[in-house]
Amino acid sequence: MKLSARIAAPAAALVLAGLTATACAPQTSDTSAKGDEKSGTLRVWLFQEVGNKPKEKVVDTAVAEFEKAHKGAKVEIEYIPVDTRAQRIKAAFNDPKSAPDLIEYGNSDTAGYVKDGGLADITEEFGAWDEAKDTDPIAKQSVTVGDKVYGAPFFVGVRALYYRxxxxxxxxxxxxxxxxxxxxxxxxxxxxxxxxxxxxxxxxxxxxxxxxxxx
Incomplete structure (x- = not known):
């Protein structure tokens, strides 16, 4: 049994905060949990980094804390190669049964993923997140299409050098x-x-x- 999209959204903030931008994918099974039932399996796709062990350590700690706080919920993490992420995510949009509930992705892909119908509107859940007020406004803008929020920013990467x-x-x-x-x-x-x-x-x-x- 899978968590509903409405349950997956707050998990983005709780489980994955600190990594990169995330968003919810379509429900992954016809046996999804009903309403706001906080039970079932939450499937998460994260990028496979060069030297992935430090990332795995942080994620494992976050997952353990999340599962402890949400009895009956289980989190399954899969690390996907960055080079093939576009194909994997596109295929998941076309086959909801194989899709994750949460994905890590580059925020420049937000608009395209929304156009493809692959991301859930988590405006309400994002607004209820305690740490939303501390989110960099530009980072939030990058996961917003129209007036709807589709992801929770993890970190802000730069493509220019800043110095102290x-x-x-x-x-x-x-x-x-x-x-x-x-x-x-x-x-x-x-x-x-x-x-x-x-x-x-x-x-x-x-x-x-x-x-x-x-x-």
């Missing part, structure tokens, strides 16, 4: 203007402040790497 002016001022260094300067500056920061990363970017992150190639 306080750190640069403290160390007496200027913002880098070339790749070589970027590397040397990052090393200086790391050496002077071991508790900080000189440069932090996502691993195997094509969108993050391309600007450096274009530059």
């Amino acid at each position: 002016t306080d750190v640069f001022k403290d160390l007496g260094i200027d913002p880098p203007k070339s790749q070589d300067e970027l590397i040397s500056t990052a090393k200086k920061i790391r050496k002077a402040k071991p508790d900080l990363y000189g440069l932090a970017v996502g691993g195997a992150y094509t969108y993050g790497a391309m600007p450096f190639i274009w530059a």
Whole structure:
């Protein structure tokens, strides 16, 4: 028995918060729980990351807390390869019985997924979420189509570099203007402040790497 879409929505906030944008897919079975019955199996698809163990550790902890707080509910996690996510998700939209109740996806796909009829309107559930008030407004906008909310943002990724002016001022260094300067500056920061990363970017992150190639 599967959780209804209305139950899946708040789970996005409780189980998956901190990872990336999420949204509800269509109900996954004809035996879905009725109304707001908080029981059954919640199927969740997450991206398979490079070096996935740290992510799995966080997710496992969140799942355990969720299942403890919701007796009778079970969460099944499946990690899907990023390279084939589009095909998997599209196929799930066309075959609701195989679809997850929750998915992790890049928020630039929101409008297309809504157009395909694959995401549930979770405006009411998102508004009732205690942490909704702390959501970055631009991130929320990226999962909103019309006046309806279809997802819960996890984190805000950037495709440009930001730097901490306080750190640069403290160390007496200027913002880098070339790749070589970027590397040397990052090393200086790391050496002077071991508790900080000189440069932090996502691993195997094509969108993050391309600007450096274009530059």
